[in-house]
Amino acid sequence: MLILLLAVTALATITAWADGRVARVKQGVFLYSNWDAPVMTLDSCLDKSITQVKIPDSVIVNGRNYPVVEIGPRAFNECLNLTRIEIGKHMYSILREAFHNCPNLRILSISNPKPFKLEDAHPFYGGKFSDIFESYHAQSVVLVVPQGSEETYHNTPGWCEFQKIQSTMPTDDQLNNSVIDGRIGQLENELQQAREHVRRLEAELDALKRANPPR
Helix, strand or coil, X not given: CCCCEEEECCCEEEEECCCCCEEEEEECCEEEECCCCCCEEEEEECCCCCCEEECCCEEEECCEEEEEEEECCCCCCCCCCCCEEEECCXXXXXXXXXXXXXXXXXXXXXXXXXXXXXCCCCCCCCCCHHHCCCCCHHHHCEEECCCCCHHHHHCCCCHHHCCEEECCCCCHHHHHHHHHXXXXXXXXXXXXXXXXXXXXXXXXXXXHHHHCCCC
């Protein structure tokens, strides 16, 4: 039997293996999992209406400290009101579509001076910026990193896609400009998709006409 214990407390819902290791835990608005190692993956944000998020450096379960090292696939997908997220110092990976459908995301703050991995080596995942974020996030999100690490992030694949990388929190004017830039990027992306759709329709129509010429 894989799962032996289900304990419910005011702070957490815990699913554990037979040897006592934590497999899954709910704390606050986050659901975490720990399948392979003494660390945690943030599986999902359970409150889709949330506006600001601070991912903890670690979570404590049954008196044991588990560093939070990964943001799982689609963890914040459809958090439509999310504007700001702060990522803890132990994070080393973000997986596919973690921030898809987050149209109002404006600030991504990272406390680690060394850029960690945007998952691009997994056999089932691609390696594009848009596999993790929306393509327009490159213009609409201000990436805030520790002072002195800006150039490193600018030169790191994936992270370099962000157009605004800095060590200070953005001003209101800068955020307003990011909103406009992001909307422009979003519309350009939608327009490109529409053009591709039209090209596919035209190709299909042309093929049908060739296969059934006028009599």
